[in-house]
Amino acid sequence: MELDYLITGQGLAGTLLGFxxxxxxxxxxxxxxxxxxxxxxxxxxxxxxxxxxxxxxxxLVDELYPHMTETYAELENxxxxxxFFPMKICKVFGQGEADFWRKKSVENQLEPYVTVEPDFTPxxxxxxxxxxxxxxxxxxxxxxxxxxxxKKHLLQGNLLQPEIFDFSKLEVHRDGIxxxxxxxxxxxxxxxxxxxxxxxxxNIKFRHTKGEVLDxxxxxxxxxxxxxxxxxxxxAGENRFRLxxxxxxxxxxxxxxxxxxxxxxxxxxxxxxxxxxxxxxxxGIRPTTHDRRPVIGMHPGDPAVAIFNGLGSKGCxxxxxxxxxxxxxxxxxxxxxxxxxxxxxxxxxxx
Numbered sequence: 312m313e314l315d316y317l318i319t320g321q322g323l324a325g326t327l328l329g330f331x332x333x334x335x336x337x338x339x340x341x342x343x344x345x346x347x348x349x350x351x352x353x354x355x356x357x358x359x360x361x362x363x364x365x366x367x368x369x370x371l372v373d374e375l376y377p378h379m380t381e382t383y384a385e386l387e388n389x390x391x392x393x394x395f396f397p398m399k400i401c402k403v404f405g406q407g408e409a410d411f412w413r414k415k416s417v418e419n420q421l422e423p424y425v426t427v428e429p430d431f432t433p434x435x436x437x438x439x440x441x442x443x444x445x446x447x448x449x450x451x452x453x454x455x456x457x458x459x460x461x462k463k464h465l466l467q468g469n470l471l472q473p474e475i476f477d478f479s480k481l482e483v484h485r486d487g488i489x490x491x492x493x494x495x496x497x498x499x500x501x502x503x504x505x506x507x508x509x510x511x512x513x514n515i516k517f518r519h520t521k522g523e524v525l526d527x528x529x530x531x532x533x534x535x536x537x538x539x540x541x542x543x544x545x546x547a548g549e550n551r552f553r554l555x556x557x558x559x560x561x562x563x564x565x566x567x568x569x570x571x572x573x574x575x576x577x578x579x580x581x582x583x584x585x586x587x588x589x590x591x592x593x594x595g596i597r598p599t600t601h602d603r604r605p606v607i608g609m610h611p612g613d614p615a616v617a618i619f620n621g622l623g624s625k626g627c628x629x630x631x632x633x634x635x636x637x638x639x640x641x642x643x644x645x646x647x648x649x650x651x652x653x654x655x656x657x658x659x660x661x662x
Contacts, residue, residue, distance in 0.1 A: 314338045314495035316641070317488065319476045322351035323454060324598075324619050325501030326461045327630045330386065331638035340493060341465055344475040350503050353595035355524055355555045356452035356627050357543055359400060360424045366415035368424065369625065375632045376448060382631035383452065390460040394453045400446035403439060403540035403582050404429065412444045424448050436532050436585040449537065451545055451553075452627040476502075478510060488615050497609075497641070499617040504563070504596040506620050511610050514657040515618075516601035521563055522624070523571035524555035526591030532583075542578040552587070554579055556624075567592040599623040607637050608654035617641070618654055 316332055318325050321343035332339050358379070360372045369375075383395035404412065409429035416427040424447055431442040465471035481498070482489040488498045500509055504519045529550055538544035545553045557571045572592055579587075598621050600606055606621040619637055622630050633652060639645040650656075 312340065312493050314340050314493055315497070316340075317342065317490060317493050317495040317498045318501055319343070319498065320501035320503060320505075321462060321465070321471065322458065322501065322503050323354075323626050323630050324351075324503070324622055324634070325499075326351075326458060327382065327634035328499065328501060328619050328637060329465075330382075330389075330461070331634045332641070334385075335638065335642050337642065339470065340495075341471045342474060342476050342490075343462075343471060345473045350522070350595035350597050351454050351458055351626070353524060353593040354454050354522075354597075354624075354626070355543065355545060355553050356454040357537070357545065357624075358395075358448075358450045358452065358628055359446065359539075359625075360448050360628070361421060361446055363402060363539070366412065366421070367419045368421065369628065371632070372424070372628070375628050378632040378635055379628055382635070386457065386461070390457075390464060392456060392460050394457045394460075395450060396453070397448075397450040398546065399536040400449045400543075401437075401536045401538050402444045402446060403437075403538065404441040404443055405540075406441055409442050409444070416444075436583060437538070438582050438584060445536075451537070451547070454627065483613050483615055485614065495615075497615050497617055499619055501619050503598045503620065506598065506618065509618075511613060511616050512606075512618055512654070512657075515606055515621075515654070516657065517621070518560065518599055518601050519563055520597045520599055520624075521559040521565075521594060522556040522597055523559075523567055523575065523592070523594045524553055525572060525575050525589055526593075527552040527554055528588045528590045529585065532585045538582060540578070540582050542575055544579055544583060551590075563596055565594050565596060567594045597623055602651075605629060605633055605652045606654050606657070607633055607652045608640075608648055611655060611658045621652075 315337040316339045318329050319342045321341050329339050360369050416425050426445040429442045429444055480491050487496050507517050534546050547553050554575050600621040607619050610616040640648055
């Protein structure tokens with residue numbers, strides 16, 4: 312089978328990039344192992360345009376946000392299902408944080424993304440002794456729903472091979488690749504944390520993190536916003552909530568732990584006083600790099616080999632913008648990638 316692009320991995324990165332390439336008429340095929348756990352499938356899908364620790368804008372958010380809303384709307388139209396749910400974030404304050412919020416919101420020009428004045432309104436079942444602040448232009452993406460719907464779309468078009476990629480079957484040439492019965496101009500690796508074992512990209516300084524999330528059922532608390540203080544407590548529809556997330560740099564496996572569960576429930580119970588029931592507990596490994604930037608581009612020694620990875624915990628916000636940029640780069644509509652994401656930075660080459 313002759314292709315333009317063979318994509319390995321149908322997590323968030325592979326899905327978004329494949330979608331952008333297919334929009335331009337490129338012949339795209341996916342290889343994805345159904346037995347592998349994806350960080351995308353267990354991620355909460357949180358969209359947060361600000362960094363709470365310093366209270367400033369998230370990196371490139373002014374450019375990222377419009378692309379994000381446009382891309383998810385296009386996917387919703389294609390797949391006939393809603394994936395992006397805008398909702399505010401209620402940032403719960405500790406002592407003295409209300410003044411910090413008011414000051415930094417003005418200094419860092421956050422007004423399009425936050426309500427500058429703190430809110431001291433009491434709310435049922437919430438522990439808010441020092442008030443809260445509101446984040447606008449935030450929300451959640453139904454990542455499991457998106458990935459499953461896009462997978463079905465690919466299977467209907469015979470565009471997905473459900474198998475484990477076998478590097479021993481890959482032949483790489485200057486002008487293309489061959490893999491089993493596929494011939495393609497380029498192969499693009501979108502493998503998530505498994506890129507650490509990719510023989511082409513050993514130079515990349517990955518710093519993966521394990522994250523755990525809980526699914527909760529709540530009967531007497533109605534919310535249309537995401538609660539945040541050292542954790543997030545996110546409505547997921549029909550009395551369901553998602554609670555997360557932990558960060559573990561040492562135990563890099565996909566096994567939920569009692570410690571992770573206890574950490575999350577302890578944080579929740581500092582701010583939420585009503586009953587809840589744990590209905591699910593999942594773990595995944597976030598593909599992150601040492602500088603917390605995505606890693607995108609062509610292998611400098613093998614121009615038929617590419618990577619799109621490292622979206623990390625802000626992948627739902629970063630992914631649409633950089634998938635569009637990389638698609639434009641691959642199809643000749645732009646001459647360069649953003650220098651902070653170009654894979655060339657790991658090979659001593661100029662981006």
